[in-house]
Each structure stands twice: as C-alpha cells, then as structure tokens.
C-alpha cells in the first residue's frame with residue numbers, strides 16, 4: 415500500500431502514519447523523476463484548503479499517474495469541509511482514478527486568519543479525532559467502499575464563492591507576513607516551506623511565491639513569524655508529529671536537527 419500525503423502542521427501525516435503502508439510525501443515525490451505509481455492499494459491524505467484541494471496537490475495529481483485495485487482519499491479539515499473532498503474526487507477522475515473510499519476527518523484547524531489556535535485546541539476532544547481515525551483505518555484495511563457524497567445546493571453555492579476568492583489570492587500574499595526580533599535565523603521556516611519561498615540570511619526574505627499554507631508561521635520555534643490579522647500568537651503542530659518529520663516531508667534536502 416502506498417499512501418501519499420501533504421502536510422504543513424502534521425495532521426495529515428498523523429492520519430497517514432495510522433493508516434500505515436509506504437508513506438510518500440507529495441512534495442518529495444514532486445522532486446523525483448518517477449511519474450507512475452503502482453500498488454494493490456493507493457491512498458491520498460491531504461488537507462482541505464478553502465473548501466478545495468491545495469494547489470500543489472492538484473499539480474502533483476496532474477503530473478503523475480496511478481494504478482491500483484483500490485483507491486482511497488482522506489481529507490482533513492478544521493471546521494467545514496464543504497466541496498473539498500468532492501473537488502479532490504474531480505481531480506482524481508481527471509487522472510483516471512475512481513476513488514473507492516473517501517472520507518473527511520475533523521482535526522484541529524490551523525487557519526490563523528480566522529481562528530485562535532487555543533480555541534481550536536479546546537474543541538479537539540469533542541472531535542473524537544483518534545476514534546474517527548481508527549474507523550477510517552479499519553474501513554481501508556477491509557477495503558470498504560464509500561464513494562463521494564452528493565453536495566447540497568447550498569454547499570455548492572458557498573463553495574463556488576470561496577473558490578472564486580481562492581483564485582484571487584496572489585503568490586505575493588506573503589507580504590502579509592512579518593518577522594519579529596525574536597527570530598534567531600535558524601532557517602526552519604525555509605525548510606518547512608513547500609514552495610521554497612523563503613531565503614534566510616541576515617534576514618528572513620520571502621520570495622513572493624507563497625501558497626499561504628502557514629507552515630513557516632506554525633513551525634517557527636520562536637513563534638517569530640506573524641500574519642496580518644491573526645487571532646492570537648499561539649501556534650499549532652499536531653502533538654504526535656515532530657518538527658523534524660515536517661522538515662523531512664517538505665524540505666528538498668533531508669536535515670538532521
């Protein structure tokens with residue numbers, strides 16, 4: 415079983431680790447020459463971004479082909495999934511993949527412009543995250559089928575509005591970030607950035623090729639990076655996932671921290 419994942423704060427990696435098999439970082443795979451993947455079971459574990467699929471995951475799906483008897487897709491989200499998973503279903507269909515099993519899973523929301531991390535962490539026990547992960551793990555182990563659910567008219571409309579907003583986001587959105595004096599120039603932000611958008615020398619310099627995933631902000635050991643309008647200074651990384659694991663998943667050169 416091959417499980418492809420994309421993560422910035424560890425939720426998807428935690429799910430993927432629970433599912434097991436050969437775990438493959440989508441970002442690492444994008445840097446390899448191999449474009450075709452074959453296995454008995456192939457799965458994708460990805461976060462919901464703006465009721466949609468993260469753009470880099472779309473790019474990965476467009477550039478690769480897959481062959482399996484059983485395909486699954488799990489999308490983690492923090493509050494509202496809306497069309498997220500059904501958009502991935504469309505992306506998969508374009509790659510000739512019929513998803514046998516799909517599921518969303520409520521995790522801690524890491525979207526700082528809307529939510530306080532403290533509030534989202536307080537809501538976590540009520541989300542019964544581990545219970546839900548175990549149900550998904552069992553479903554996949556037994557190759558159960560759960561095709562994509564139809565969206566209501568309201569969800570389609572709201573999702574279309576948010577998708578329109580997503581399209582307006584420019585790679586220069588990193589101009590909303592600021593770095594405080596507590597920055598030690600350790601370079602972690604550059605290592606976790608999926609877009610290689612950060613150069614650290616005397617200063618932290620953003621290159622205006624930002625996907626607004628917030629990996630740099632959440633994973634900064636000094637909490638020195640801020641985004642305009644953030645609801646608090648608290649930061650999130652899944653408690654079961656280390657910074658080293660995020661770096662290994664996202665950085666183009668393996669680092670020993």
Ligand SMILES: Cc1cc2nc3c(=O)[nH]c(=O)nc-3n(C[C@H](O)[C@H](O)[C@H](O)COP(=O)(O)O)c2cc1C
Pocket residue numbers: 420421422423424425426427460461462463464465466490491492493494495521522523524525626627628652
């Ligand atoms: C840019 C961005 C957009 C997001 N959009 C949504 C969303 O539309 N709905 C939602 O419920 N959560 C949304 N989230 C929250 C993440 O989907 C959620 O925290 C996810 O579990 C993060 O997974 P990761 O830790 O593996 O990166 C968003 C997060 C980011 C950074």
